[in-house]
Amino acid sequence: MAAPYELIYYTGVPGRAEHIRLALEEAGAAYTDTGSLGSFDQVRKAVTKYLTERKPEEEENPPYFAPPMFKHGDLIISQTPNILLYLGPKLGLAGSREGDVYRVNALALTALDGLSNEVHDSHHPIAVDMYYEDQKEESKRRSQEWIKTRLPKHLGYWERALTSDDSGPWLLGSTFTYADLVLFHCLDGTLFAFPKAMEHAEKSGKYNHVFKHWENVKARPNIAAYLASDKRQKYDWGIYRYYPDNDVVLE
Amino acid sequence: MAAPYELIYYTGVPGRAEHIRLALEEAGAAYTDTGSLGSFDQVRKAVTKYLTERKPEEEENPPYFAPPMFKHGDLIISQTPNILLYLGPKLGLAGSREGDVYRVNALALTALDGLSNEVHDSHHPIAVDMYYEDQKEESKRRSQEWIKTRLPKHLGYWERALTSDDSGPWLLGSTFTYADLVLFHCLDGTLFAFPKAMEHAEKSGKYNHVFKHWENVKARPNIAAYLASDKRQKYDWGIYRYYPDNDVVLE
Numbered sequence: 001m002a003a004p005y006e007l008i009y010y011t012g013v014p015g016r017a018e019h020i021r022l023a024l025e026e027a028g029a030a031y032t033d034t035g036s037l038g039s040f041d042q043v044r045k046a047v048t049k050y051l052t053e054r055k056p057e058e059e060e061n062p063p064y065f066a067p068p069m070f071k072h073g074d075l076i077i078s079q080t081p082n083i084l085l086y087l088g089p090k091l092g093l094a095g096s097r098e099g100d101v102y103r104v105n106a107l108a109l110t111a112l113d114g115l116s117n118e119v120h121d122s123h124h125p126i127a128v129d130m131y132y133e134d135q136k137e138e139s140k141r142r143s144q145e146w147i148k149t150r151l152p153k154h155l156g157y158w159e160r161a162l163t164s165d166d167s168g169p170w171l172l173g174s175t176f177t178y179a180d181l182v183l184f185h186c187l188d189g190t191l192f193a194f195p196k197a198m199e200h201a202e203k204s205g206k207y208n209h210v211f212k213h214w215e216n217v218k219a220r221p222n223i224a225a226y227l228a229s230d231k232r233q234k235y236d237w238g239i240y241r242y243y244p245d246n247d248v249v250l251e
Numbered sequence: 252m253a254a255p256y257e258l259i260y261y262t263g264v265p266g267r268a269e270h271i272r273l274a275l276e277e278a279g280a281a282y283t284d285t286g287s288l289g290s291f292d293q294v295r296k297a298v299t300k301y302l303t304e305r306k307p308e309e310e311e312n313p314p315y316f317a318p319p320m321f322k323h324g325d326l327i328i329s330q331t332p333n334i335l336l337y338l339g340p341k342l343g344l345a346g347s348r349e350g351d352v353y354r355v356n357a358l359a360l361t362a363l364d365g366l367s368n369e370v371h372d373s374h375h376p377i378a379v380d381m382y383y384e385d386q387k388e389e390s391k392r393r394s395q396e397w398i399k400t401r402l403p404k405h406l407g408y409w410e411r412a413l414t415s416d417d418s419g420p421w422l423l424g425s426t427f428t429y430a431d432l433v434l435f436h437c438l439d440g441t442l443f444a445f446p447k448a449m450e451h452a453e454k455s456g457k458y459n460h461v462f463k464h465w466e467n468v469k470a471r472p473n474i475a476a477y478l479a480s481d482k483r484q485k486y487d488w489g490i491y492r493y494y495p496d497n498d499v500v501l502e
Contacts, residue, residue: 062412062416065361082360086353102328102337103313106328106330110330126376138376145377145378145380161313164314171313
């Protein structure tokens, strides 16, 4: 019997693990998810217990810095893009040409850097361990600068990426990969965090392939079913947060 | 004849490409480096030209967002950890057990997140496109918070990682990998950026394996020879910058 896929992550927001859930859901793969075990405290206990009670044969894995973690047999690994890299070929979501795993990984890392980490830092520019309220002014300033200089740079890059291979609508042309899922969720979260700025970007007409890509991924049958289910958690206090003061339109 | 390894990056600081140089130097591999072509402007032209004049067979690679890039035959890939992932097994620097490439990649990503990206953001908390001088107060505040809460968290994690497998001094015990090189350069840069804070951390005695690891990597013959050569560029305006106001000792 094959080892099960086990996702180890907190609950309450989609969080960094969402990229991994989307890949598993797209492929229709069976998996367990500590995030669906119950209340926040129950889940936190499960995540902690899971990690402190490793079996001897699992101990060849280095310690982890932060969830998500992923367990498959004796292998336990951390870091979202690393887990996707591991799962990608197994789920048929990492392309098929020689070198595609590296092309897909580069795209995933670029999306996570630009439209996940940078968006997170917009509400925590001074310190991740401090409350937003204690860095509100800096957060506003950072968000405005981000919307002015970085958002167009990122959207422009993805527009170029989506038009560089005209064999199909995906980042690798006709081949759908997990990089498309990562880009989708990054755009989805940025739409939640900065709805006015993103609407303004959409209306500019400069990024038509980007917004169309978001719609195309959302409409894939397994993704649409997952997003409509109660497994899809709501945005709240996680990476993507909506603070009206930060969401500006710059002409 | 095997395709050459070609590193495509700017010059003037070690930068993100340094992790890739260290891996190639440790393995004694031959490679070309646009960074050593001449003046900053000459190098910039070479980087740009390289990318705009791709041969038809190279065009199946998606566009890149930012250097470093790495070319090997028709494959051109970006993103530092992705390039290391590609090179690691070829250079014998990615472990040998099943799953080691994912263990090594997780360690490299964790070091780059915590001791490269976070250190960079300490001098650019508001916007990467703005001058340091225009975000100096925020930079000071962010650095102090970082030294107080994040630096001990990161050093504590690496101390745990280095003591979890007692078969040898490296992150995977007796097996030296590129994750050791990434950690080394991240520590080296953090020592440059925050010399007083790091000296204080070292003297606490809590992170003896971490500081010893930095010394051990530095003493490896190929690394020592490289660091003493003029190929090793000096820290300056890059990721790791020394601003005395930011370097504080917190009791």
